[in-house]
Amino acid sequence: MPHDGHHHDHDEGSELSPLALRVKALESLLVEKGYVDPEALDVLIDTYETKIGPRNGARVVAKAWADPEFAGWLKRDATAAIASLGYTGRQGEHMVALFNTPETHNMVVCTLCSCYPWPVLGLPPVWYKAMPYRSRAVIEPRQVLSEFGVSVPETREVRVWDSTAEVRYLVIPERPAGTEGWSEEQLAELVTRDSMIGTGLAKQP
């Protein structure tokens, strides 16, 4: 079994994996017992596959870059500022925005499980939930960042945020140079998911 916890079960064929069978049995039971509505399950999956994802967070970042007043609000009360764009709900009840600067680079982890700001980033990628990132982000953040292709100069402080409570963190990457006068829509295209976790930087124009 791969030790990164990264599995690919191909249950498209006629033979379901033992895990797929266990989940199928669980679903049959919960439907038969009347605890879950199968249509609601389909809607839940569609919601997090197509409606709630990192494009939401990219809009927050782009607005923070383009609108100093919004950036100020985000610093003071990220929960309210983000809610003003319509991004609220599960796993985003208490938001804090971390602004990268020339002096500081922020990076978010959840060593104990996989806490992640769903309303702005969607569900976390596998690497965020797996042991290598969770174990190493706090003890060797710079090495982890270098594996993501992010080289943080020694003069810049790395600030790691371990999400141990219900506070969720969104990194606001630095705005790339050469984007003066860009619209929020154009700016949002430069904002990657990883740049909002702190394991990446915004794309250069």
Next chain:
Amino acid sequence: MNGAHDCGGMMGFGPVAREENEPVFHAPWEARMFALMSAVGDVGGWTLDEDRSACESMRPGDYINTSYYEHWLHGAETLLQKHGLATLDEIRSGRAATPARPVTPTSAAAVWPAVTAHGSYQRKASVPARFRPGDMIRTRNIHPETHTRLPRYLRGQVGEVIASHGAHVFPDSNARGGGENPQWLYTIRFKASDIWGRESRDLIHADLWEPYLEAR
């Protein structure tokens, strides 16, 4: 609980395995498991803290060798039995053999309002805050056998309070049916050099409840 989930600072797991254009779910069963846990959580009568506690109660070797949604499957199977919603035989067979508890499942139309609802884990404080930003604290050296959110690598360490979030639901109590027992929650800043005993200019932060902290 000093389980395998509490892995901050552990070594030997190798490089971070990234995937380009990663799908939200890697197999249909993952998607179904995600949705099942969300939907049954609406009617199961357990708390998010109890859910986390159930997922991390796997034997350490099993926890490390299984993927995220297998942890959820273990958690769901555990909680359904614990709360009397299903028996082990029913879970294994996938067929109901005992009467169901009468509940109203979340409907398709109720999903969006439910997942986007403004929630809060902040509660009215029953006592004044003991600490405020700028205070230096030491985390307690405690090893509860039940659920806690004070990671091992941050126990017995000196840090600075940099933010206070009001009183929040206390997982150590809420995860084992002891009620929300709200406690003051603070963001604590630690020096990486203090935690790991080697030179570093970097900082580590964690959100910690007052019962984890003592005045320095």
